[in-house]
Amino acid sequence: MRERANRTTIRRVAREAGVSVTTVSNYLNGRHSQMSAATRERVREAIERLGYHPNHVARSLATRRTATIGLIISELTNALYPPVILGAEAACRQAQYSLLLANAPDTDSERRAVELMRRKQVDGLILFSVSFIDIANDHLLHAHEEGVPIVVINRAMPEGAPIPKVMLDNFRGAYLATRHLVELGHRRIAHIAGPANRFTGLDRRAGYLAALAEAGLAVDPVLVIEGDYSFESGYQAMQVLLDHRPSAVFIGGDAMALGALRAIRDAGLRVPDDLSLVAFGNPDFVHYATPALTTVDLPIVEAGKIAVELLLERIAAPETPGETRMLEPRLLVRESTAPIA
Amino acid sequence: MRERANRTTIRRVAREAGVSVTTVSNYLNGRHSQMSAATRERVREAIERLGYHPNHVARSLATRRTATIGLIISELTNALYPPVILGAEAACRQAQYSLLLANAPDTDSERRAVELMRRKQVDGLILFSVSFIDIANDHLLHAHEEGVPIVVINRAMPEGAPIPKVMLDNFRGAYLATRHLVELGHRRIAHIAGPANRFTGLDRRAGYLAALAEAGLAVDPVLVIEGDYSFESGYQAMQVLLDHRPSAVFIGGDAMALGALRAIRDAGLRVPDDLSLVAFGNPDFVHYATPALTTVDLPIVEAGKIAVELLLERIAAPETPGETRMLEPRLLVRESTAPIA
């Protein structure tokens, strides 16, 4: 392979065009106003002739801006994350920013990821977190203290924390799901809940309870079973529930919903004829089930996009206080829910 | 908010420790050998006292290495990409590299992404591509010419192109799937194929044909229908196929497989009692179907990991010729295949 060609720098371009480096720099940064048309043209030609492309690293060192934001995801294996990346990437690209991605399955690696990205001088950080209620936040508050713009998605933070949050309204989603079942005439509505150490689990459970209360329905404790978001836990929970004869079930997670569906089918029952089902989470995941599951669709692409927008605001105006943006879920009515027989 | 503290630089640390910047730099880069224990300790203390962290941007400018690689994905919406990111991210992190991610749905945005990443001085590029047989490669060959280390995953390139490839053995996977059906005693084995403008579609079809030929089975043209990888096309293809009474179907894509499953069920038939089914692609996607589908599992996480490893080799030794690494798929036998009745 050939020796890598001697890099063409801004000074080379300046010499080629017979102007100063400042002039070339001005040209590159669109400060065309203070330049004669003739000079502009000479610089343009020189750049073209040399095939010059400015070095972003050098620029970043001088400007202290990298036009890069860091996205740290605490569970890259969770099905929720791809849409977040999609939304964040699109918003970044539109704003001429790049996306530095890191996976951080535990608190320790999250700390390291934050540290590394700070050294890499990212202009801001987005954290998309697993929903543990007792997640550690000290390193984020510390980085924020030192002036690093941060936005979190789906993360429990202490009341009044100065860091902007993008949250998905789990309570509201669960409420909508349960109300839908109530409106179909169901009265024995069960719930397979997420774990109690996740705010997603707690909020969805609370939404379920609120909808029942609003409808004047008493809560039968045997109709609420806690799972761990896995297919298997949904399967097992549904097996138990079937003994208590609910006519509908609201399931607080998509994998659990597919597990529940399987348990129902293994018991020789049919959806929605014998039992109505509403799932929660990634709508694609349960779309191609048979029957297609009615589900609560969380606007996750949107969450990624909005997180980037909030972050860019922060980068432009660091003093902006920490707001919380709550995103509304939608109920997608498909084939797994029907009026009570 | 407070004024951002004046940055602590390597010169500050040097002054604090009473040594030269070179010495601090040596300390930071592990050249401890040429340093007395006492000096080492003084530098350590100074760094700690000032809370100093080196600026990677400045380092990158000086060394011409960013310890960052670019991952450009041509269809972030495809279900195959998350595992690739997962594998690539893990391999990067282990090698102390960072991952810059870009989505590039079309050739134009791919060109721009390559260009941007080159300006950002990434040490190398990985492209995970959609499988079109006529995809444009000129910009990659051009970048390679200029010394940018590149590795592609799942991309059609001209014979003898100097760019290393990581490929998934679609032919072999399809062969395994079809042979599995043959071994179960099936003789009328249908195929729902991917599009003819995708090498994944062509290779899987070829693998299917090879397995039939090996078993001495004639190919009935009506048993091969081309889909477009969508759920709907799988549904429609299966409706047509049902008229021709196959006893088994190998389906060259996971969404199409779920569509086919749906069509079978809508026709009042059962899997695997009336019809055996083998899918192809993301194993999770069809795992939670009822019944769980037998499928060909492509080692996609592995592909991301190996791509990074190949790339790092290239970065270390740029003259290494362009090899092709073919990854073996696995057949996961689940519930959708049974011996012929």
Add this chain to the structure above:
DNA sequence: TATCATATCTGTACCGGTTTAGTGAAACGG
């Protein structure tokens, strides 16, 4: 005692951009 090698440490020119302060000439105003 002079000479040389070794170990430890330093001064400073880079890397390739941006930006501030300033220059000279032309245009302008009274």
Add this chain to the structure above:
DNA sequence: CCGTTTCACTAAACCGGTACAGATATGATA
């Protein structure tokens, strides 16, 4: 006609690291 703006452009100091070419002290050798 002369002082002041304005215009178009430039020189050089940064940004914060790395790394090369020495400098100095110490001990070994002749």
